[in-house]
Amino acid sequence: MRPRQEQQHDFDQAIIDLARVTRVMAGGKRMRFRACVVLGDKAGRIGMGTAKGADVQLAISKAASAARKNMISIHVAGGTIPHAVSMKFKAAKVLLKPAALGTGVIAGGAVRTVLILAGVENVVGKILGSNNKLNNVHATIRALESLRDEVPAHMQRQIDSHKKMVEGRKAERERILKEQTEREAQRAQKPGPRKPSSRSNKPRKMQESKNRKPEEQKSL
Template structure:
């Protein structure tokens, strides 16, 4: 069954894309310099799926289009708590890029810089605190952020891996925090 252009537009309209970086690159040839452009784009559906892509071309719009297509091919699914934040704190790294992502209470907003902010906005996260600890290179920051997001687990995923019920895992975590509070009260 072939999809018409109208169906393709409807499917693509569910995604939000953000241009993270555009870079002008030069190739030196006999007659002078040939300029090209490299674009880095983040694409997401604001419901837990996000991807990034890189595209190069002689013109800026073509580079952005290529990067957007590349991003849509490499989408990942990230579990979100209450559809607004992360389930737990996580760190990621790629090359010299290191990032720390922390879950935040409702109303905090997105506290993150540059490329990480674009990832969270397209992912649909509303409350998160993030810190870049390494390089400010947008490519490495994005890759480190994706490394961290791929490590994110929901209680359901942990329960499935352990062969238990979600209620057992959540109850155990509450008991452990209650014991610590009781021990602190006794001291």
């Protein structure tokens, strides 16, 4: 019987946390390393794994294997999530909101890493609870897993109104920029002010009075 060949996938890997842990046993303390690894293909698949090992490389390898086993698929529509979602895991709470095209990933910490590896290009994330990396990763992955393909009606109305507002602001900026460009073009076409001539612009009478002889001026 031939062994089953597993299909290999190319995943990007990120180490979320790496710590040294100690276990007290009868013979003394045993030092080990704990690693938390997240794998993703940037196309809607994401997984997380945590493992311990005698050295760092062994812990990372075991955590990556665990992440492959825990791989899930999420729904990404147009580079963003279909609707807003909030998820809590222990003391960590994460809020994710869809964003317009070109916004990018606005999030920090481990939440940003998970969203990038999952392939969500435009999203807004917020950590509302604990800053524990492992708990935030769990909360983010659970939030992504809970996404639904169909957006509820009230959320769809909010998304549509937000899109209209963004498009209106964009059109207003384009209109203002166009008006400024037209004004500058009109100013460039208008002839500039004439430079004052080197000749004196004094009245003709003053010129004549200067040209008169002193005797004529006295007689006047």
